[in-house]
Amino acid sequence: MNAYFPCAGARALHAPTRRDFVYGLGASLGSVAFSALLAQEAGARSGPLAPRAPHRAAKAKACIFLMMEGGPSHLDTFDPKPALERLHLKEFVREGREKSAMESGKRYFVRSPFRFRRAGASGADMAENWAHLAGVADDLCFYRGCQVDSVNHPTAMYQMNTGNRFGGDPGIGAWVTYGLGSLNQNLPGFVVLPEVSYPQGGASNWGSGYLPAVYQGTPLRAKGAPILDLAPPPGVSAERQRRNLDLLARLNAGHAAHHPGADALAARMESYELAYRMQLEVPGVLDLQGEDAATRELYGLGREPTDAFGRKCLLARRLVERGVRFVQLYHGTWDSHDDIERAHGNLVRAVDQPIAALIADLKRRGLLESTLVVWCGEFGRTPDNGVRGGTAYGRDHNPKAMTIWMAGGGVKAGHTIGATDETGMEAVACVHPVRDLHVTLLHLLGLDDNRLTYYHGGRFKQLSQFGGTVIRELLA
């Protein structure tokens, strides 16, 4: 499962056509040919996805965003709290009126079941079960100061992904693509690799909101056809489809003659040819068979429990390599209310090797410098829990503390920035709201949040909603 089968449901058009020669695209596309294609097309392109200059020179040109949906526990991954050993099972009393029903009943501090160690030359705090990630620890910049405004999944997810808790606004990938365009006109600029099951809040997590629809995240589906209706239905051969396209072009040309200068009509005519090119290109990108055995091994392909996320990570690298601007990967759910040892243990086993492989692979290909990698959830978890279902200990949602890490172009690798309090309940150093994280991510990609605006509903809207500040501590 979770395989990106190159041609399942997306049958390539096998008969070569004149357009294959025009656009230089075959079924198996090497990156050399591709770079040439990019160079050739870069100059002359226009349109909403044409590459645009950033507001400032920046190292990062693309972003891979690893969204650990459900809320990974910072206390059991990258932010050890020895105090919880002492407090373990002591009663926890919470003050404050902003309580939800989740926080009712008797609650107890819970120690982490994981052992911690210092990883890399930088000595990053890391639970021992991150066996592979430790190998690239010095490439990571950990951030412990971020806070969100919502304690509930969909609203926190919306905020992390769009800046707006209540949904409907453009996703961060949509903003980046709106700002920078894409280097590849035959692929979507913003690609999402969701779990088979969509997260709470659904496709609005990567929507284009009020930005033009062209900037919305295109999910490459984990099962079945990677893009809906990329290929015609069964029984429609390439030749048959090509002939249909030719008749369409003929009828449209006749119609256009009566409407000279109607841009919308011309754009529609062009979109059929573009779709045809995408139809040819996408299967090649998704075909992981072209990767050598060592690379496939590196990402943990072909075995449990790493195959599913390994494929996503490898595909993310291939997409970025081909000029896709923003790739968001989902993994989850990290919502471990009970038995965090088992739940987080299984989750880490599934992503540890693939993520470490992604960093290492980007680095050896010289792509890490130009790629920003972000790992985060929608919030962190509490140091306490109510007793549910007996003796298994988990943790609840915590909007006040979490760990985020970044790697790649422009980030302060090998450092841990910010801190949480003694029990990890709340961030206390270098504390910033999500909007500042967003402004910083845009900054790393060369975009100025205050200039990346879109006029809608009576005002200029921006990812940070009302403006924010760059978290300078995170910058190299």
Add this chain to the structure above:
Amino acid sequence: MTPPRLLLLLAALAAGAPAAEPGADAEELFTRRVAPLLREKCLSCHGQDPAKRKGGLDLRTRAEALRGGDSGQPAVVAGRPDESPLYLSARRDHGDWEAMPPKESEAFTSDQLDWLREWIAGGAPWPDAARQEEIRRARGAAWAGEDGVTVKTSPGLSPEWNARRYPQADLWAFQPLRKPAVPAGSAHPVDAFVAEKLAALELSPAPPAEAGALLRRLSFGLTGLPPSPEEVAAFAPAHAADPRAAVAAAVDRLLASPHHGERMAQHWLDVVRYADTAGFANDYDRGNAWRYRDYVVRAFNADRPFDRFIREQIAGDELDPENPEAVVATGFLRMGPWELTGMEVAKVARQRFLDDVTNSVGETFLAQPLQCARCHDHKFDPIPTRDYYALQAVFATTQLAERPAAFLPQENRAGFAERTHLEQRRADHLAALQRLDERMLANAAAWFRDQGRDPARWDAAVAQARAQERSKKRREFEGAFATARSILLRAQVPEDAFPPKLVGLTPQEYGEERVARKGLERLRWELERYEPFALAVYNGRTPDVKSVNAPGRIPAARLEAGELEQTCILTGGDPFSPGERVVPGALSALGALGTGPVPDTIDGRRRALADWVASPANPLTARVIANRVWQWHFGRPLAANPNNFGVTGGKPSHPALLDWLAATLVEHGWSLKHLHRVIATSAAYARSSAHPDRAAVAERDPAGVSLAVFPLRRLSAEELRDAMLAASGELNRAVGGIPNRPEIHPEVALQPRQVMGTFAAAWVPNAMPAERHRRSLYALRVRGLPDPAMEVFNQPGPDFSCERRDAATITPQVFSLFNGAASHARALALAHRALRESTDDAGTVARCFALALGREPTAAELAACLEHWRGQIPLAGEATPAPRPPLEVRREAVEENTGERFAFTERLPAAADFQPDLAPADVPPRTRALADVCLVLFNGNEFTHLE
């Protein structure tokens, strides 16, 4: 991107304003220009709040400005603008000084820069408040002509806000509505106003559209459906004989069609954000939302006076509580996404509703996006924060409930039998829980054995629980295991003396338990669909509820139990930071409008607000709906932002025309059908969409607002689908009823979708083709599961009000329309129909053209299509049978409490009766080949675009 409105406004300000002289005039310049500028652009970071102060710079006094901030340099060097960082930052082009304010959209305009420069050059004087007031008193009258007028409103958060001046032009929508005189020289009033603008632009109008194009325009515009070939054939000669009479007759016929209300409802539901589910984590069904949708259709069909339509939607329950129609109408107030889960703070969720409904009333009826005034006085419009909360206070006693509302005879209740499928699902869940209950009881016995404890007390509790179970007739499941635990807990038995919750369940069983339990919860909402209840509101105190996981009813103690909300100005919009109390009211800038005050009793608040909104004296309401109706015909509005008539919204291209239409509407008893008739019978409406002198239009009317041509527009997602179904003859024209489920992309239909604690049920298409092929208006709208074929053609998401549809061309539209199963099925059905309805090949192709495009093919088109048809026959060999939806789907997920995978099978019994559409295997290659011609017609620009 530049802020066009703001630039215009400032340009207007500057025009005629003599450049202020340096020196003595600098004091006046400061008072009039610079002080307000500093307040607007600088003080939020360099003033009031020391905690928020950036760079140590305080711009509240001259001394501080001269001292400067952390840079150590003065911000202002009196007499030397080019050495003053304040000025250099504002210019945004100086290497050493960061551009300020940081947001580019708030940059100083060149006039503003000039004022700043001249003030500094003039010595940067800084008169104190008293002196400023003195200057204002002395010079205010002289400024008024150039700077605009003040607007009397309730108090803002600061006195300066109330002293703000608005150029008259910015207050256009707030001016009393008076019917302008119609300019002479045109037979039709609409054309008279349009002609004025064309003359001013020195443009001549395009010639009239051809009869076929015109009828197509009228049909889509008034009903959302294409004309039949027979209607086209009848219209052409009538139009040739007497165009005016032919159009008038067609308009009357279309306005009388039941599909007219459907078309208008589609527009209205875009604005109010209709969906059949509630969004967020659970995305629960709103089983009764469809009754509100049908109410809207009925209201438009019956030409319900628009003022009454407003009143019913805001306060139907107060106006006529015994009338189900009026109760159903208040569904409007519930249209926003909303839920309350145990994971959320109840007060925050309540505030979310209040903010949503306040803004929605503002946008929908008044074109005022009121959320702009939630945290601060409106930055551009005369709406203080106090007004925002006064309007919100109207809803402080409005509570959410599914209220009893008997079905009306005119409501379509067909298809209720589908309920049996839900009952089946319910039985499955109950059986699963029963099985797991037995398992836990067995595990409990093992638990006592393992622990070496005496199970006597537990066994007694289980026996008691079993007896209780039989005696109580509960709708939901409560197993003996859980009941036994509750019994012992109530008896104060220590928790470690009996088995824990869900004892001994495997991760698989853990998952199954949750799926069944949450499944039952979800069914409560779905089963509501067939019950005589309305998605509605009632008046009362706010009940103390921590989570809402079943349809709500009006509590008996609505007036006694819970909190009587006292609305306050919320600092920063935060419900935990209440400020000054406010009383219920409306927008103070408009005054009482002759309607009564809003009472602060529990009942009657909304009725008073509705009277105010729907008052003929309210200058916004009639303009807003007239502007929308215009857009519903022309694809673009007269005032560019139908949801925003404030300073930042686009000003009307034809202000007198808009006022004339609005006044005409009120004059004719708020009859929208009258307004449609007026608009659709104008010459402007009947123009061609191609202009003979394209260059002139492009040059003199680059924004395309002159109405020299009828704007070409792409059909909306719903029109495209409905038009294909109409052409193929498959369209089921029944009006109203429970939502249907057309076939959506099968992978999306079965796509696992997380909701709180489980998966949402799969999308199972209706069994019968006729049920599936209803108009797109009736398709179940699930917030968390948009139909990709609709979404790709810019169907707006239902979270925000959509004032105008986007029609951007994006590549995935091609995948959907050219490769998608639905277009292929429609093309095949059209081919099949055309063959049935004609006798020879040429006639068949001609029939395809008539049905799809409403015209005859040209000779060249006919030849090309015939050749294509013949050429495709040998390629159309591989025929596939119709796909059927599966009877079950296997769900795999990570169980959230254990992080382990579990799987379960979702049964889809409704799929058992599925009858597929006509499939390629059902017809000969000749038909399949003709279907390719039809597919091309459906994909052509002529089909997708309306001239």
